[in-house]
Amino acid sequence: MDVKDIIKPENLVYSKSKVLTDTVMHYCPGCSHGVVHKLLAEVIEEMDIQDKTIGVSPVGCAVFAYKYINIDWQQAAHGRAPALATATKRLYPDKYVVAYQGDGDLASIGTAEIIHACNRGENIVVIFINNAIYGMTGGQMAPTTLLDMKTATTPYGRSVELNGHPLKITELVAQLEGTCYVTRQSVHTPASARRTKRAIKKALENSAQKKGTSLIEVVSTCNSNWKLSPVKANDWMVENMFPFYPLGDIKDR
Amino acid sequence: MNMKEELIIAGFGGQGVLSMGRILAYSGIIQDKEVTWMPSYGPEMRGGTANVTVIISDKRISSPILQWCDTAIVLNQQSMDKFEPMIKEGGVLLYDPNGISRHPTRKDIKVYTIDAVDLANKMEMSRVFNMVVLGAYLKVKPILETENVIKGLRKSLPERYHHLIPLNEKAIEVGMQHVKEV
Amino acid sequence: MAEKLLKKGNEAIALAAIRYGADGYFGYPITPQSEVMETLMEEMPWETTGMVVLQAESETSSINMLYGGACCGKKVMTSSSSPGISLMCEGLSYMAGAELPCLVVNVIRGGPGLGTIQPAQGDYFQAVKGGGHGDYKVIVLAPASVQEMYDFVGLSFDLAFKYRTPVMILSDGAIGQMMEKVELREPIKRLTDQEIAEKYGDWATVGKQPHRDGNIISSLSLEASEMEEINLRLQAKYQKIKENEVRYETLQCEDAEYMLVAFGSSARICESTVEMAREKGIKLGLLRPITLFPFPEEGIQKMLPQLKGVMSVELNAGQMVEDVKLAVNGKVPVEFYGRMGGSIFSPGEVFEAFSEKFNL
Numbered sequence: 001m002d003v004k005d006i007i008k009p010e011n012l013v014y015s016k017s018k019v020l021t022d023t024v025m026h027y028c029p030g031c032s033h034g035v036v037h038k039l040l041a042e043v044i045e046e047m048d049i050q051d052k053t054i055g056v057s058p059v060g061c062a063v064f065a066y067k068y069i070n071i072d073w074q075q076a077a078h079g080r081a082p083a084l085a086t087a088t089k090r091l092y093p094d095k096y097v098v099a100y101q102g103d104g105d106l107a108s109i110g111t112a113e114i115i116h117a118c119n120r121g122e123n124i125v126v127i128f129i130n131n132a133i134y135g136m137t138g139g140q141m142a143p144t145t146l147l148d149m150k151t152a153t154t155p156y157g158r159s160v161e162l163n164g165h166p167l168k169i170t171e172l173v174a175q176l177e178g179t180c181y182v183t184r185q186s187v188h189t190p191a192s193a194r195r196t197k198r199a200i201k202k203a204l205e206n207s208a209q210k211k212g213t214s215l216i217e218v219v220s221t222c223n224s225n226w227k228l229s230p231v232k233a234n235d236w237m238v239e240n241m242f243p244f245y246p247l248g249d250i251k252d253r
Numbered sequence: 254m255n256m257k258e259e260l261i262i263a264g265f266g267g268q269g270v271l272s273m274g275r276i277l278a279y280s281g282i283i284q285d286k287e288v289t290w291m292p293s294y295g296p297e298m299r300g301g302t303a304n305v306t307v308i309i310s311d312k313r314i315s316s317p318i319l320q321w322c323d324t325a326i327v328l329n330q331q332s333m334d335k336f337e338p339m340i341k342e343g344g345v346l347l348y349d350p351n352g353i354s355r356h357p358t359r360k361d362i363k364v365y366t367i368d369a370v371d372l373a374n375k376m377e378m379s380r381v382f383n384m385v386v387l388g389a390y391l392k393v394k395p396i397l398e399t400e401n402v403i404k405g406l407r408k409s410l411p412e413r414y415h416h417l418i419p420l421n422e423k424a425i426e427v428g429m430q431h432v433k434e435v
Numbered sequence: 436m437a438e439k440l441l442k443k444g445n446e447a448i449a450l451a452a453i454r455y456g457a458d459g460y461f462g463y464p465i466t467p468q469s470e471v472m473e474t475l476m477e478e479m480p481w482e483t484t485g486m487v488v489l490q491a492e493s494e495t496s497s498i499n500m501l502y503g504g505a506c507c508g509k510k511v512m513t514s515s516s517s518p519g520i521s522l523m524c525e526g527l528s529y530m531a532g533a534e535l536p537c538l539v540v541n542v543i544r545g546g547p548g549l550g551t552i553q554p555a556q557g558d559y560f561q562a563v564k565g566g567g568h569g570d571y572k573v574i575v576l577a578p579a580s581v582q583e584m585y586d587f588v589g590l591s592f593d594l595a596f597k598y599r600t601p602v603m604i605l606s607d608g609a610i611g612q613m614m615e616k617v618e619l620r621e622p623i624k625r626l627t628d629q630e631i632a633e634k635y636g637d638w639a640t641v642g643k644q645p646h647r648d649g650n651i652i653s654s655l656s657l658e659a660s661e662m663e664e665i666n667l668r669l670q671a672k673y674q675k676i677k678e679n680e681v682r683y684e685t686l687q688c689e690d691a692e693y694m695l696v697a698f699g700s701s702a703r704i705c706e707s708t709v710e711m712a713r714e715k716g717i718k719l720g721l722l723r724p725i726t727l728f729p730f731p732e733e734g735i736q737k738m739l740p741q742l743k744g745v746m747s748v749e750l751n752a753g754q755m756v757e758d759v760k761l762a763v764n765g766k767v768p769v770e771f772y773g774r775m776g777g778s779i780f781s782p783g784e785v786f787e788a789f790s791e792k793f794n795l
Contacts, residue, residue, distance in 0.1 A: 021648075051642045056503070057653075066651045072640035074506040075653035076499065077529050083496040084503030088640070090487045091459055091509045092628065095642055113499070116492035275614065279441045282616050288441065290614035315706030317613055320783040409441070 017041040019050050023067045030230025032220030033062055033129060035187040039197040040098070040127065041069050047204060053096040054088050056081040060102035061135040079110025082117035085124045089207075096204055097124045104134045107143040107169040114173065114215075121178025121212035125203040128170065128215060131222040132241065139225030143167040146244060151225070166244065170217040174250040180212035182251040186219045188234045192247075211253075219245050255311045256286075258396050259319055261336055263304035264328025269383030272409065273326075274305035276387065280397045280405030281309040289317040302331050309396060326390055330354060347390055347432070357435075364435040365393050372427055381417070381424035388428020399425065442617045444584040444610040448514060448540055449474035450617075451588035452486070456625040457538075458509035459487040461500035463519060466552040467608035468542035471514040484625050494519035498526030498539070505535035506652045508631045508639030510592050514540035516608070517558050518549060520566070527601055528567030531669070532654030536595035538588065539573075540604040542611035545777035553777025554608030554700060559754035562605045563728040570666055572673045574602040574680065575727040577698040581615035589620070594680065598672055599638075605727060607750065609700040609779065682725035683734045687713065691720030693793060694738055695785070696759050697748040698724050705748050707782030708789065717795060727755070732762040739766050744793050746770040748785055768793075 019041035027033045044053050050071055057065040059078035066073035076084045081099035089097040106114050106128050117124065133151055134140040140153040144166050148157040158166070174182040181203055185196040196218060203214030219241050223233035260277070264270045274290050281288040291306040306322070308314050325336040327348040333355065340346055342361045350356070351370040367389035373382040391402065406421055442450065448471050452460055462472045472490060480486035487504075491497040497513045504511035515523060520541045530537055541562065545555035562575045574594050576587045584606060591602040626634065632641045643649045656662045687709050688694060697705040702723040712719035722738065724731045735745070744767055747756035756771040763769050772788035774780050780788075789795070 051644065054507075054640045054642065063655060066649070066653065070649045071643050072650045073652065074503060074640055075533075075651070075655055076502070077525060080495070080499035080502070080526075083491070083499035084506065086489070087459060087461060087487075087500035087503035087511065088507055090489065091504050091507050091511075092641075112492055113496055116496065275441065278614060282439055282441055288614075288616055290441070291609065292612055314615075315710060316704040316708075316782045317609065317615075317700075318704050318779050318781055320707075320781040 017045045019045045019070055021068055021070050025068055026064060027061065028224040030221060030223040030233060031061070032131065032187050032218060035193055036127065036129065036196065036218055036220075037065060037068050039187070039193060040100075040200055043197060043201045043204060044069070044071065047201065049096050049204070052094070053098060054092070056084045056088070056097070056099045058099075058101040058105040059136075060105050062100050062102060062129065063136065065100050079105050079108070080113055081105065082110065082113040082122070082124070082126065085126075086117050086120070086122045089122055089124050093123070096207055098204075099124060099126045101126065101128055102135070103128070103130045103132065103142045103144040107167050111169070114169070115176070118173040118213045118215065119176045119178045121180075123207045123210045124213060125200070125207055126213065126215040127200070128217045129220050130217050130245065131220040132166075133222050133225045135222050135225055139222075143169070144245075146240060168245070170215065171250060173213075173215055178212050179215060179251060180253055181206050181214040181249075183215075183249045184217040184219060184245060184247050186237070186242075186247055188221070188237060217245070219247065256396060257310040257312070258308070258324065258394065259322045260307045260309075260324045260326070261304060261319065261322045261339065262307065262326040263302065263332030263336055266303040268303070268328050270303045270328065271305050273383045273387050274307045275409045276402065276405045277307050277309065277397070278405075279408045280402040283401045283404045283408070284397055286310060287312065287314050289314050291317045302329065304332065304336075324390070324394060326386060328386070333357065345393055347386070347393060349386065365389065365432050366435055367428055367432045369428065372431055373424065376427065378420060378424055381421050384421045384424035385428040388425035389432035390428075391425065392429040392432045437618045437620065439616050439618050441614050442581055443470055443612055443614050444578070444581045444606060445470035445514075445542065445612070446474045447581045447585040447617050448588060448604070449478065450619065451585040452512060453478060453480045453484055454619060454622040455589040455592055456484065456510060456623040457486055457512055457588075457592070458625055459489070459500075459504045459511040460513065461489050461491050461497045461504070461511065462513045463491050463494045463497050463515065465494075465516045465519045467544055467554070467611050468514050468516050468540070470611070471540065486625065494522040495526070498523035501537045501539070502526055502530055502533075502535065505530060505537045506533075506640045508635035508641055510536075510596075510625070512538035512540070512588075514542065516542050516544045517546050520558060520561065524561070524567035526567075527573060528565075528569055528571055529654050530601050531567075531571035531573060532569065532665070533652050534599045534669075535601065535652070536592070536599050537601045538591040538595060538604065539601060540606065543605065543607040545775065551777040552608065554750065554779060555775065555777055556607055556699060556701060556750040557752070557754070557775065558605065559727065559749065559751060562603050563730070563758070571669060572676070572728050574598070574600060574676060574729075575605050576602065577605050577725060577727050578610060579699050579702045579723060581610070581613060581617050584610060585617050586620070589623070598676055600672065600676075605699065607700050608777075677729040680726060681729045681731050681734070683731035684723045684725060685734070686721040686723070688720035688722060688738060690718055691738070691741065692718040692743050693720070693789070694742055694745050695719065695721045695748050695789070696724070696735065696745060696755070697721065698727060698755065700779070701748050701750055704780060704782050705785060708785040711782060711786045712789070719789070724755075730758045730762070732758075735759065735762040739763065742767050744768045744770065746772055746789055746792060748780075749773045750779065751775060
């Protein structure tokens with residue numbers, strides 16, 4: 001039996017979102033980015049807003065997000081996605097604007113931009129992938145790297161003396177008046193992925209209702225740079241990341 | 254004969270030096286002249302000395318920065334020291350003697366005084382002190398018609414101050430009456 | 436007859452932005468150009484034309500807001516002064532790389548570093564040679580009057596969209612703070628979202644249209660061969676700009692034996708120097724580059740057969756003089772006179788320097 005004999009409409013139990021392109025993703029097997037891309041594409045399709053959504057991709061692993069989700073995209077300079085998104089949303093108030101950023105992008109070089117966009121209450125959606133490491137550049141310390149965690153630039157583990165504390169930027173922006181919805185999710189199990197999808201949908205709806213900024217942190221794995229297998233990376237995340245970055249809504253109004 | 258007046262107004266910040274220049278420049282536009290208004294700006298404006306260069310001309314104005322000036326209006330000692338030497342031979346120096354310890358010494362220029370601080374205080378018009386000076390200047394150098402100066406005043410004052418225009422007009426008149434040649 | 440107002444150069448920029456149909460201004464306060472945003476906020480164009488005006492958290496953010504706005508096919512602009520422009524250079528490089536139209540106004544102050552708030556022209560190199568990283572150019576216009584501050588806003592947007600490239604108005608504190616007569620031009624309507632989608636929908640991020648895949652605006656290409664292609668395309672565009680967009684003005688050059696080259700406020704001062712020289716019977720002319728990139732090389736070269744010498748006059752340590760020398764290519768002596776740090780030369784000082792350098 002050929003594969004074509006199996007893939008028939010009557011046998012179809014799942015198909016990828018039409019908003020996803022056919023381009024093969026460059027993400028490592030086990031990486032959370034692919035799942036989050038899929039969820040975002042599905043929500044865009046379900047809400048029928050493919051023609052109204054403008055994405056802003058960061059510098060980092062997700063720089064090529066524009067290759068995978070078939071909407072109009074702007075590729076921002078490192079950390080500046082919220083600035084691009086701010087202008088885009090202000091100039092097109094009826095469109096949906098999604099800034100997709102990693103932890104180095106959002107919580108290190110782009111802290112000013114994210115804090116001020118959230119503080120102004122820009123009606124944008126921010127998806128924040130926190131895997132506690134710089135993926136694209138090869139596993140250096142991120143602002144969210146846990147204490148004692150080994151990275152290329154903390155080969156003996158992150159120390160408070162040398163590197164300061166891991167930054168909980170999500171809790172920080174939750175305090176700002178401009179944010180309406182701040183939540184921390186993950187995508188390591190089907191149930192958690194479903195919750196994240198619901199969060200993305202809610203964030204986009206908030207944006208249509210002009211309620212303010214919605215930020216979804218997705219605690220993620222980077223098994224390649226963590227130097228773990230995908231399964232072990234998930235276990236390590238549950239054991240080490242979740243206690244410090246607890247999941248759930250931080251703010252919802 | 255083409256008219257060209259190159260004027261420097263200088264004094265303390267807060268004396269209305271810049272706005273006096275602005276009114277003159279606006280009046281120039283109303284009288285269909287070319288004008289430039291070039292201020293000193295920045296921290297020196299805050300309490301220190303302020304000066305503005307105003308050029309009013311029938312023809313296109315080249316440099317807004319002056320080497321020499323036709324007229325200097327001087328309202329404090331620092332400005333006297335700085336600008337007396339910049340006046341062209343045969344030019345005009347107009348000053349308020351109030352607070353001036355070293356009076357002008359040049360013999361090749363025409364010197365006028367206006368007791369603007371005293372006059373304005375006496376008439377309870379201290380807010381329009383600079384208009385007294387402007388009146389004195391227009392008497393000495395009638396390059397613009399008073400009617401146009403009033404229009405210029407209207408243009409450069411925000412509307413919420415338009416009720417003060419009669420007072421300003423009065424101050425200009427007072428200045429015209431009291432200017433003295435030294 | 437159009438209304439004639441007395442306005443500062445900075446105010447003229449703001450009024451022009453509204454009347455030339457700008458869609459967005461994003462800026463950050465810095466002396467000596469803060470009146471641009473102040474005037475816009477006072478005018479409240481969002482109530483009339485729908486123009487967006489936003490005070491950003493930094494110049495870095497301003498330029499990236501421009502980046503986002505320009506991606507949308509909108510007419511966007513910012514203004515700043517030297518230190519702020521330095522912060523924007525990264526964004527300018529991105530926008531040049533991604534081929535996006537925008538207007539950046541630099542009201543130069545003295546540098547380096549925090550420098551001074553007084554006028555200077557020390558950012559010539561930064562403006563015409565790049566400033567940011569990589570091989571790129573921006574079109575640079577140098578206004579010499581308040582009217583030109585106004586008019587060049589419209590010209591900048593036209594050029595920016597014609598070539599899909601950033602345009603810079605390179606002004607200085609003197610032109611920005613100076614008041615002159617300005618004649619307001621007939622207002623141009625902002626394009627509607629529908630018109631933008633029709634005009635620029637093939638490249639801009641206006642929302643994916645049914646007949647095409649998602650538009651991607653990026654300056655990134657990890658393939659060396661692709662990136663070289665992009666660079667060659669950019670260079671071809673800059674060549675086209677050089678061929679078509681050179682602008683300059685000459686004064687008393689018909690019979691000139693000597694020529695000053697100066698831009699912006701320096702050129703205004705040099706106009707008086709020329710008058711001084713003519714009174715003394717010296718045949719001096721002035722060439723004022725209006726576009727600094729593209730530089731009026733041919734305009735200078737055309738003059739060379741009749742000239743005994745050229746002097747570049749700038750409020751810096753000698754920057755444009757390098758381009759003057761490249762144009763002159765050793766055919767006649769080229770001298771330089773300048774002052775720095777916010778000090779401005781008078782017409783007489785320029786004349787003295789000129790007489791001394793050419794032994795007149």
